[in-house]
Each structure stands twice: as C-alpha cells, then as structure tokens.
Amino acid sequence: MTEKILEVEDLNKFYGNKQVLHDISFSLNKGEVLTLLGPSGSGKSTLLRCLNGLEEFKSGTIIFEGKKVIPTAKNWQQLRQKIGMVFQSYDLFPNMTVLENILLGPVKVQKRPKAEVEKEAKALLKRVHLEQYANSYPRQLSGGQKQRIAIVRALALHPDLMLFDEVTASLDPEMVRGVLELIKQLSDEDHMTMIIVTHEMNFAKQIADQVLFLENGTIVEDTPGKEFFEHPKTKRAEEFLESMEF
Amino acid sequence: MGHSGINVLFEGRNFTRLLGGLWTSVWIAVLSLIIGLALGALFGVLRTSKSRLVKVIFRIYLEFFRIVPTVVLLFLFYYILPRQFNLSWPASVMAVIAFALWVSAEFSDIVRGALISVPKIQRESGLALGLNKWQLFIYVLLPQAFQLELPATINLATRVIKTTSLLMMISVMDVINVGQQIVEANNQTNPNGVFWVYGLIFFLYFIVDYPLSLWAKRLSKRNEA
Numbered sequence: 473m474t475e476k477i478l479e480v481e482d483l484n485k486f487y488g489n490k491q492v493l494h495d496i497s498f499s500l501n502k503g504e505v506l507t508l509l510g511p512s513g514s515g516k517s518t519l520l521r522c523l524n525g526l527e528e529f530k531s532g533t534i535i536f537e538g539k540k541v542i543p544t545a546k547n548w549q550q551l552r553q554k555i556g557m558v559f560q561s562y563d564l565f566p567n568m569t570v571l572e573n574i575l576l577g578p579v580k581v582q583k584r585p586k587a588e589v590e591k592e593a594k595a596l597l598k599r600v601h602l603e604q605y606a607n608s609y610p611r612q613l614s615g616g617q618k619q620r621i622a623i624v625r626a627l628a629l630h631p632d633l634m635l636f637d638e639v640t641a642s643l644d645p646e647m648v649r650g651v652l653e654l655i656k657q658l659s660d661e662d663h664m665t666m667i668i669v670t671h672e673m674n675f676a677k678q679i680a681d682q683v684l685f686l687e688n689g690t691i692v693e694d695t696p697g698k699e700f701f702e703h704p705k706t707k708r709a710e711e712f713l714e715s716m717e718f
Numbered sequence: 719m720g721h722s723g724i725n726v727l728f729e730g731r732n733f734t735r736l737l738g739g740l741w742t743s744v745w746i747a748v749l750s751l752i753i754g755l756a757l758g759a760l761f762g763v764l765r766t767s768k769s770r771l772v773k774v775i776f777r778i779y780l781e782f783f784r785i786v787p788t789v790v791l792l793f794l795f796y797y798i799l800p801r802q803f804n805l806s807w808p809a810s811v812m813a814v815i816a817f818a819l820w821v822s823a824e825f826s827d828i829v830r831g832a833l834i835s836v837p838k839i840q841r842e843s844g845l846a847l848g849l850n851k852w853q854l855f856i857y858v859l860l861p862q863a864f865q866l867e868l869p870a871t872i873n874l875a876t877r878v879i880k881t882t883s884l885l886m887m888i889s890v891m892d893v894i895n896v897g898q899q900i901v902e903a904n905n906q907t908n909p910n911g912v913f914w915v916y917g918l919i920f921f922l923y924f925i926v927d928y929p930l931s932l933w934a935k936r937l938s939k940r941n942e943a
Contacts, residue, residue: 526842545851553848563843567861576857577847622843629848 476538477502477633477665478523483532485515485522485689492518494690496532500682502632503663507676507697510686511712516669519686520635523667524548524555537632553582556626557635560642562618564610570597570621571606577629589628596624600654616647620654627658634658636668640675648672655679673716677701685709723910727918732900736915739893740922742810743882746890750814751875754821761822762829763855776826783823788881791816796888809890821878828870832863872934876927883923893919 478500485493493515500506508516521527523534525548534541536551564573574593578584597603600620602613610618619639626634636655640648652675658664659679670676676683680697685706693700693709704710727733765776783791795816796809836859844858886895897915904911 524846526845549845549848549850552846557843557846559839559843559846561839563839565840565844565858565862567858567865577849580853580857581848581850625847 475502476500477536478667479533479535480523481533481535483519483522483529483534485518485527485529492689493522493529494688496689496691498684498691498694500633500665500667502665504665504681505659505679505697506667506682506684507680508667508669508684508686509673509676509700509712510692513688514686515689516686517637518689520557520637520667520669524552524557524635526557553577553629554631555633555635556629556631557637558619558622558626558639560638562610562615562622562642564618564622564625566610569607569609570602570613573610573621574625574628577625582629593624593628596627597621600624614647615643616650619643619647619651623651623654623658632665634664634666636666636670638669638671640670640672671716673701673713685712687712722914723908723912724914726900726904726908726911727914729904735896735900736893736918736922739891739896740926742890743879743885743892743894744926746810746813746817746885746892747875747879747882750817750821751878753814753818754878755825755871757818757822758825759829759860761826762833763860765826765830766833780823780827783820788816788820789884789887791820792884792888809885809888813885813888813890817878817881821874824874825871828867828874829860829863832867833859835866836862868937869934872930876930879927879930880923893922 476499480499481497483493483496484491496519498506508519510516518527522529525543525545528543534543536555541547541551564570565576568576571590571593574596575586575589578589578592579586594603594606597606600623602617602620602624605613605617605621610621613621623639639655640651643651652672655666655668656675656679659666668676668679677697680700683693683695683697683700684691685693685695685700685704685708687708693704693706695705695709700709701713704713727736761776761779764772767773786794792813795812800806800812840858840862841854844854849857882892883894885892886898889895897919901912901915
C-alpha cells in the first residue's frame with residue numbers, strides 16, 4: 473500500500489504580485505488520508521483548488537498516478553473525473569433533482585449507460601440514508617443532507633482521489649456528524665484516498681494518516697497524523713493546536 | 719339607428735380583416751422572438767467569454783440595436799439593405815429579420831447579466847464534475863440563468879408585440895394598418911368609428927399581452943416556492 477497516487481513538487485502560486493503558495497512539496501500514498509491544517513488564510517483551500525485545476529499555479533509539478541499533469545483546460549477536464557471535489561457551500565445544482573445531480577457527471581461526461589448509473593446512484597443514496605429524496609429538489613433538503621448528496625455526486629464518477637474543502641464549515645453543528653461519519657466510512661471501508669481541509673480537529677485526529685500544517689502559504693510541518701497531534705515538531709503547530717482547544 | 723359608430727367594426731369583412739391583421743402582427747412577433755431568443759442566448763454566452771475582441775464586438779452589436787430607433791431599423795431593412803444587396807423579399811420577412819436581430823441584441827444582455835449572477839460555486843462544482851465548457855452552460859448555467867432572466871424576457875416579448883404596431887411603416891398589413899384603412903374608408907359616413915376601431919385594437923393587444931404577464935407572474939411565483 474505504498475503506491476504513490478499524487479506527488480507535488482515546488483508548487484508556487486501568485487495572486488497578482490502576492491505569492492500565496494511557496495514551494496509546496498508533498499506526496500500522498502494510495503488509500504491514505506491527508507489533512508491540510510492551518511490558520512485561516514494559510515493557503516489550504518488554494519492548494520486544494522490547485523490540485524484539480526480550479527486555480528492556476530505559476531510553477532511546480534503535479535504528478536497524478538505516475539503522470540505529470542500538463543495543466544491545460546482539456547487535461548484538467550479529463551482529470552477531474554478522477555479527482556473528485558466537494559466544497560464548503562452546498563453546491564448541488566438547484567435546477568435538478570437529487571438523482572439528476574448525481575447522474576449528470578457519469579452520464580454526460582463519462583457517457584456511461586443511464587440505467588446502470590441510476591442503479592448505482594440509488595445504492596449510494598441508500599448508503600447515506602437519503603434514498604427517499606432521489607426525486608426531491610435540493611431546496612427541500614437540509615444542509616447536511618445536501619452535503620452528503622454532494623459527496624455521493626462526486627463518488628458517482630468513481631474518482632481515485634477525493635478533495636474535501638471545509639465541507640462541514642457552513643453546516644449546523646448537529647448536521648456535521650453525519651457528514652464526517654460518511655467521510656470516515658469512505659476511508660475505513662472503501663480505502664478512498666482523500667485530501668481534507670478542515671477545522672474539525674477531533675475529526676482530523678481520527679482520520680489523518682498524514683498532516684500538512686500550512687502557514688502563510690508554506691508547509692511548516694509534514695508529519696504522520698497521530699504524531700502531529702501528540703508531538704508536533706514545531707512550536708507554531710503546537711500553538712495552533714492549543715488555540716483550537718479541542 | 720344610433721350613431722355610436724360600432725357598426726363600422728362589423729360592416730362587410732372588417733372584423734375578420736382586423737383579426738387577420740392581428741394574426742400578422744402575432745406571427746411576426748412570435749417568429750422574431752423564437753429566432754431572436756435563440757440567437758440572443760448564444761450571443762449572451764459569447765459575451766461572457768474572456769476574449770476582449772468578442773466582448774467588444776457583441777457590445778457594439780447590442781448598443782447599435784439599442785440606440786437605433788426601431789422605425790429606423792425597419793426602414794434600414796426594408797428600404798436600404800434590399801437595394802444595396804439586390805434582395806426582394808417581402809416586407810414581413812424583412813420585419814422578422816429586423817426584429818429578430820433587435821431581440822437577439824436585447825436578449826444577449828439579459829442572458830449575460832443572468833449568467834454572471836449565477837453563483838461562482840455553481841460553475842466550479844460543474845467543472846469539478848468534469849463538465850466541459852459547453853456542458854457547463856447547457857446543464858448548469860443556462861437553466862439557472864433562465865429562471866433569473868424570465869421576468870425581463872417576458873417584458874421583452876410584450877415590448878416586441880407592442881412594437882409590431884410600427885410594421886405599418888413598411889406597409890405590412892398588420893392590425894394597425896388594417897384599422898387605419900377601415901377608419902379612412904368610413905370617416906365620411908361614420909366619424910365616430912375611429913374610437914371603436916382603435917378601441918378594438920387596444921383590446922386585441924391587451925388580450926395578447928395580458929396572458930404573457932400572467933404567465934410571467936405564475937412562473938416567478940413557482941420559482942420562489
């Protein structure tokens with residue numbers, strides 16, 4: 473289980489003249505969970521968005537499944553079927569039912585037969601206990617339900633890597649658990665490779681195989697999960713963990 | 719026999735002629751709207767392009783059709799362009815072309831405005847599912863924009879229907895033109911007929927336009943629900 477799925481080397485990103493990511497390098501093994509931690513504005517989300525081409529980067533290399541990513545619009549469009557992403561805001565398409573939301577990618581992008589995908593989508597919905605909402609519209613669902621469906625929608629493309637961008641940050645605390653449990657399940661049962669940006673420290677502690685601690689666009693620490701929470705290597709990470717008071 | 723003049727409406731074939739004129743106005747409006755909305759949707763999408771050249775071209779296109787009065791447009795398409803290009807198409811066809819281009823210009827601005835007000839995250843989550851640019855427009859952005867632009871679109875449709883009253887300027891036999899012929903033919907015998915003829919035309923325009931505004935209201939209510 474040490475096959476590398478993702479390697480990032482010396483990634484630099486600018487907004488105008490301001491450098492927001494400095495020489496980011498790390499790698500991720502298949503089946504493992506990487507969490508990106510750090511104070512607000514440290515560049516976690518920006519880094520995540522660079523990994524599926526939603527943000528352009530100035531220099532550096534991304535190697536995904538052994539192949540160097542040549543960052544053209546077309547290549548990213550292909551790669552995004554392999555690299556799923558779920559966002560902070562519930563981003564379901566309001567003009568489509570839950571089922572249509574899930575089918576869109578597999579049927580229109582991957583051109584898989586609709587009947588087959590529909591069966592799979594329903595099984596996925598059942599797994600997240602939302603099968604009764606297949607024909608509902610997103611506006612009829614709660615935030616937590618929408619977020620679980622957004623995860624299902626990304627899974628329906630059969631990604632090899634999932635990116636989670638603060639997926640519980642705008643949820644009511646009561647809704648957070650269901651979403652986090654689902655992510656935990658994906659790791660434990662499906663061995664899904666994931667990169668997670670989160671402020672839920674307890675959750676990160678449970679799930680992280682590896683932690684990248686970022687500040688001001690720089691990786692301050694790259695430490696195995698358990699170790700990071702018990703014996704952070706740097707003073708800065710220690711302070712950060714204390715300030716989170718979890 | 720009173721002299722209210724209402725009998726003017728029912729003399730000979732007057733009433734059917736007026737309805738025929740209305741039909742001409744309606745089909746020209748409907749055809750122009752169908753062509754104009756389709757073109758306008760495409761132009762609206764192009765106007766969100768990153769290319770400055772494309773943006774400038776369609777901006778000029780919009781401003782041209784917005785600034786030039788519709789009568790002048792009709793004259794341009796009926797009198798000037800056919801002579802320049804040696805065309806001899808009927809006035810109603812030229813009217814459809816002029817109206818369709820006008821509608822496409824106005825609608826491109828409505829579509830552009832609606833597209834840029836679809837939240838950015840919708841666009842990104844579409845991209846994150848691997849949609850390409852056109853799939854993103856077709857499945858995600860345009861349907862959502864459609865709801866936002868609906869009131870303005872129906873407003874545009876009612877304006878187009880009202881503006882068909884200018885068709886008489888290029889001698890299309892629309893409802894106003896027919897009405898005026900009837901008024902002139904009966905002016906000596908029935909000076910009050912004019913009120914009835916224009917009153918009927920008012921009523922006819924009302925029954926064409928009012929259902930549209932009812933429809934708009936119902937749809938936007940459903941959107942809110």
